[in-house]
Each structure stands twice: as C-alpha cells, then as structure tokens.
Amino acid sequence: MTCKEIENRLPAYLEHLLSPEEKETIEGHLASCPRCSRACENLRKTQRLVQDLPDVEPPPFFEQRIMSGVREETAQKQGILRKLFYPLYIKVPIQAFATLLVAVLAFSIYRTVIPEFKDLAPPAITEPEPAKGRATAESIKAPGAPAIVTPVMKAPARDFSDKKRQGFSAPPVEDGAKADRITGPQPSLPEARAPVAKSAAPVIATREKESLTLRAEALRRTQERADKQEVAQSFEAPLSEPVRKGKMAAMGTAPAPSQAMDAAVHLTIQVKDVSVAVREIEERIGQVNGRVIERQHRDAGALVKAEVAVNNLTAFLHGIEAIGWIKVKKIPRDLSNGTVAVNIQITGEP
Amino acid sequence: MPERPESGDAQSRTIGDDDAGFVARCQRGETEAFAFLVRRHQKKMLNIAYRMIGDYDEACDTVQEAFLAAWRAIGKFRGDARFSTWLCGIVLNHAKSHLAQRTARSHSEGASLDDPATSAEGRFLNEPCCWEASVIEQIEKRERDMKVQECITALEGEQREVLVLRDIQGFSYEEIGAMLKLPEGTVKSRLFRARNALKDGLLKVFGDLT
Numbered sequence: 001m002t003c004k005e006i007e008n009r010l011p012a013y014l015e016h017l018l019s020p021e022e023k024e025t026i027e028g029h030l031a032s033c034p035r036c037s038r039a040c041e042n043l044r045k046t047q048r049l050v051q052d053l054p055d056v057e058p059p060p061f062f063e064q065r066i067m068s069g070v071r072e073e074t075a076q077k078q079g080i081l082r083k084l085f086y087p088l089y090i091k092v093p094i095q096a097f098a099t100l101l102v103a104v105l106a107f108s109i110y111r112t113v114i115p116e117f118k119d120l121a122p123p124a125i126t127e128p129e130p131a132k133g134r135a136t137a138e139s140i141k142a143p144g145a146p147a148i149v150t151p152v153m154k155a156p157a158r159d160f161s162d163k164k165r166q167g168f169s170a171p172p173v174e175d176g177a178k179a180d181r182i183t184g185p186q187p188s189l190p191e192a193r194a195p196v197a198k199s200a201a202p203v204i205a206t207r208e209k210e211s212l213t214l215r216a217e218a219l220r221r222t223q224e225r226a227d228k229q230e231v232a233q234s235f236e237a238p239l240s241e242p243v244r245k246g247k248m249a250a251m252g253t254a255p256a257p258s259q260a261m262d263a264a265v266h267l268t269i270q271v272k273d274v275s276v277a278v279r280e281i282e283e284r285i286g287q288v289n290g291r292v293i294e295r296q297h298r299d300a301g302a303l304v305k306a307e308v309a310v311n312n313l314t315a316f317l318h319g320i321e322a323i324g325w326i327k328v329k330k331i332p333r334d335l336s337n338g339t340v341a342v343n344i345q346i347t348g349e350p
Numbered sequence: 351m352p353e354r355p356e357s358g359d360a361q362s363r364t365i366g367d368d369d370a371g372f373v374a375r376c377q378r379g380e381t382e383a384f385a386f387l388v389r390r391h392q393k394k395m396l397n398i399a400y401r402m403i404g405d406y407d408e409a410c411d412t413v414q415e416a417f418l419a420a421w422r423a424i425g426k427f428r429g430d431a432r433f434s435t436w437l438c439g440i441v442l443n444h445a446k447s448h449l450a451q452r453t454a455r456s457h458s459e460g461a462s463l464d465d466p467a468t469s470a471e472g473r474f475l476n477e478p479c480c481w482e483a484s485v486i487e488q489i490e491k492r493e494r495d496m497k498v499q500e501c502i503t504a505l506e507g508e509q510r511e512v513l514v515l516r517d518i519q520g521f522s523y524e525e526i527g528a529m530l531k532l533p534e535g536t537v538k539s540r541l542f543r544a545r546n547a548l549k550d551g552l553l554k555v556f557g558d559l560t
Contacts, residue, residue, distance in 0.1 A: 010546075011541070011546060012542055039549075041559075042549050042552075042553060043549050046545065046549040047545065049494070050518060050548070051517060051518070053401070055393065056396060056397055056400050056409075057393065058392050062392055062410065063389050063392060066388050066413075066414050066417045066418070067385045069417075069418050070384060070385075070418060074379070074381055074421075
C-alpha cells in the first residue's frame with residue numbers, strides 16, 4: 001500500500017471504520033513513515049478545527065421575522081379560502097343570485113330567439129290574411145272569383161313547399177307566383193303547412209338559406225297584396241251593389257273561369273224580357289257616352305258588346321242594376337286606360 | 351472524534367420525538383406550534399446555512415425562506431423522517447440554490463466587495479464571546495475560524511454539505527443519507543474526500559497544523 005493510498009484511508013482509519021487487517025497495515029505504515037504520520041496528525045487537527053468552530057447566534061427577533069412571514073402567508077391563504085368556501089352566509093346568497101342571473105339570461109336569450117322562429121313559419125302566420133283577402137275579393141267578384149282569388153292567397157304556402165321540395169332552387173319569385181295564381185292547383189292548408197313543419201327541424205343548418213327564401217316569399221306576398229288592394233280599391237266602392245246582386249244570382253251555378261277571356265268586362269244579366277232589356281241596356285250605354293259595337297240575338301237571349309269609358313263604367317253598372325240580376329264574370333285588372341270593352345250576356349228567365 | 355456526532359444524533363432523536371406533536375398541530379394550521387418549532391431549530395438551521403454559504407446575512411435570509419417553505423409544505427410531511435432531518439433538507443436545498451444564484455451573479459457582475467471570501471471583517475459579530483480568554487487570543491481565534499470557514503467555503507459543494515452535516519452539525523450517516531438521498535457508503539466516501547481536501551486547504555493557509 002502506497003503512501004497516497006494510506007493517506008486516502010486515514011479518515012476511515014480515524015473513524016474506526018476499517019477492518020482489523022487494514023487497521024494493522026495502516027498502523028504499521030504510520031510507525032515507519034513520518035510523512036504519512038504527519039498527514040494523519042494534520043487530519044486530526046483539521047477535524048478539531050472544524051469541530052471547534054463556534055455556533056453563530058440568530059439575530060435579534062429572528063423568530064419574529066420568520067413568523068411574521070408565516071402569518072402573512074397564512075392570512076393570504078385563509079383569505080383566498082374564505083373567499084371561495086368558508087363564509088356560507090355570503091357564498092349561498094351569491095350562488096343563489098348567480099343561478100337567478102343565469103336563469104334570467106337564458107330566458108331573455110330565449111325571448112330574443114323566438115322572433116326568428118316566427119320568421120321560419122310564414123304560412124301559419126299569414127293564414128288570417130288570405131281569409132280577409134278572400135272576403136274582400138269575393139265582395140267584388142262574380143261567383144267565379146273565388147276560383148281565381150283563392151289560389152292567389154294560398155299561393156305562398158304552395159310556393160314555399162314547392163321550393164322546399166326543389167331544394168331551394170326556386171324559379172324567379174314574381175313569375176312563379178303569377179303562374180300559381182292563374183293555373184296552379186289549390187293546395188289544402190295542411191298540405192301547405194307540412195313542408196314548413198319539416199323545415200323547422202333543420203333550423204340551424206338551413207337557417208340562412210330559409211331566411212333568404214322567406215324574405216323573397218314575404219316580398220312577393222307584399223307585392224301581391226298591394227296589387228290585390230289596388231284592384232279592390234278600384235272596384236269595391238262602385239261595384240259593391242252589382243257584385244252583391246251578381247253573387248246572389250250566381251250562387252250554386254258559378255262556371256269555371258275561362259282561359260279565353262280577354263281584357264273586357266264580362267257581365268251576365270238575367271231578365272224577363274230580352275228584347276226590352278237589350279233596348280234599355282243600349283240606352284244606358286248611350287247615357288254614359290258608350291258605343292254599342294255588336295248586338296247578337298240568340299235562342300233565349302242576346303249578346304251586346306259595347307265600349308265604355310273607364311270613368312263611366314261605374315255609372316253604367318249602376319244604371320243597369322234595375323234591369324235584372326247581374327253576374328259579373330270578369331273584370332280586367334288593368335283599367336287605367338281610356339275605354340273598356342263590356343260584353344253583356346242577356347238571358348231570359350226560365 | 352466520533353463522540354460529538356453520536357451525542358448530536360442522540361439529541362436530534364430526542365428533539366424529533368418532541369417535534370411530532372407540534373408538527374401535527376402545524377398541519378392543522380396552528381401557527382403557534384410552528385413558532386415553537388422555529389424557536390427550537392432556528393439556531394441549528396442558521397448554522398448549517400451559514401457554514402454552507404459563508405455569509406451571515408445571506409444565511410439569515412436563506413433560513414427565513416426555508417422556514418417559510420417548510421410551513422407551506424408541512425402538510426405533505428408524513429413523518430417518514432424526523433422533522434429536523436426534513437427541515438435540514440429544506441435549508442440545504444435553499445442554501446445550495448442561493449449559492450448557485452450567487453455564483454451566476456458573480457459570473458455576470460464580476461467580483462463583489464460583499465463576497466464572503468474577501469470580506470473578512472464583521473462576519474462573526476454574532477458569535478459568542480469568550481470573556482475568559484484574552485483579547486489577543488480572541489482575535490487569533492477569530493482569524494483562525496475565518497480561515498477555516500474560507501477553506502470550508504472553498505470546498506466543492508457536495509463535499510461541503512456532508513462535512514457541515516457530519517463534522518459540524520453531528521448528523522448520523524443515516525440522517526445525512528436521508529437528507530441528501532444518498533447511500534451511506536457514498537456519504538462516507540464523500541466525507542473522507544472532503545476531510546482530506548479541507549486538510550490540504552488548511553495546510554496551504556496555515557503552513558503546518560501541528
């Protein structure tokens with residue numbers, strides 16, 4: 001064992017941690033080696049110096065310094081905990097208030113959303129309007145009028161359902177509406193509502209698309225309503241009495257509207273004496289500065305075709321009220337220009 | 351030489367037994383119980399920190415932070431080791447962390463006038479005075495202790511901590527192994543190297559120790 005190895009083993013030797021053999025070897029070496037013996041003595045002296053190092057004393061109020069930090073931290077921690085959990089007399093009301101707030105918020109959001117759902121069901125909402133419109137139209141039309149007017153008012157529902165079936169690839173709104181108004185079949189109201197009910201299910205996914213469709217539909221309805229009101233306002237006042245009489249006369253016998261009707265006023269008047277009625281009608285035409293264009297005598301009646309100024313049409317119709325039962329078959333929508341042709345079918349009473 | 355470590359170990363065991371009740375009260379949030387533990391261990395912890403760091407004021411700050419950390423973590427203390435052992439581990443960790451920060455700071459800022467290796471005066475003002483010894487002997491002893499501390503501070507960190515714990519504070523190898531999470535054999539070999547290194551350092555400072 002070399003001196004370096006002996007020197008490395010000296011601390012363990014001084015702590016009595018070596019085996020008896022190692023201890024005997026080191027003691028033999030130390031007895032014969034002054035350098036290692038001095039190293040051993042220096043090591044003992046080193047340990048004495050270390051162990052003689054005095055303890056330092058804590059500074060004054062060191063404990064108070066430490067504990068002030070501890071108490072400060074404890075107060076902060078308790079403050080956080082108290083805010084979160086402990087004061088039930090504060091926590092419970094706050095939680096109740098928060099729950100109430102959430103409920104009120106949810107209800108207000110629900111109230112805000114409801115109008116959007118209403119927008120998604122136009123046929124159901126516009127149901128009363130067709131009834132009112134039909135009454136107005138029927139009040140001015142002859143017995144054939146309901147067959148014409150009713151599709152106009154129900155057209156939105158059918159039109160909407162058709163658009164739904166076509167995946168919203170709708171034709172131009174105005175043209176489609178007019179086509180329905182003239183030739184389209186009358187869908188029943190439940191049928192018209194069914195697609196709408198179906199459309200309410202995928203509200204979120206198709207909301208935007210439906211919104212566009214519904215806006216177009218609403219615009220079209222508004223335009224139709226304006227047109228109808230315009231026609232009604234043009235005829236309602238002057239024609240109310242003849243129409244009422246015509247309607248009474250035509251009950252149960254209303255013919256289907258003719259596709260061949262042109263832009264003329266078509267009237268049917270039922271009288272006792274056809275020849276007298278023809279003469280009186282021609283007189284009335286003359287009174288309103290009208291012009292008889294054609295006169296045809298048939299089996300049990302006659303046909304008088306005349307031309308009357310639009311401004312005098314009302315006076316003319318009032319004038320022939322007393323001749324017999326009048327049935328208005330058709331009144332053209334556009335009567336803004338000069339004169340209008342009036343075809344009067346005169347039939348004798350059976 | 352083994353007398354002091356053994357006596358220190360016995361003292362620690364007694365303290366450890368007494369600490370259990372106070373630790374339990376601390377875990378229930380009683381700060382007064384922790385104040386008692388602070389009063390009981392503050393000097394020992396301060397000395398460990400001082401011998402590790404070599405600067406009294408910095409040691410005080412480190413111990414204060416270590417006690418605060420112990421209070422925060424006392425809920426996690428399960429009693430696997432004695433409270434003093436657990437507390438020493440915290441103080442050692444804070445001391446090493448402080449030394450690492452100081453080393454990094456000195457590298458970036460250069461040498462400081464407050465560096466403990468060069469600022470000798472006033473570092474032992476709080477040491478107890480030995481009124482029986484003469485003034486000259488007091489001054490000589492103070493200078494010698496300063497040099498010893500300088501040599502301890504000059505040791506490698508791993509060697510310094512086992513030397514402080516064993517030769518100055520008197521912990522057993524088992525306790526040191528528990529604090530440092532090292533096997534006893536490693537603790538011993540590290541301690542023996544530390545003693546030889548300190549002897550070589552003191553020989554350079556004092557010439558001959560005998």
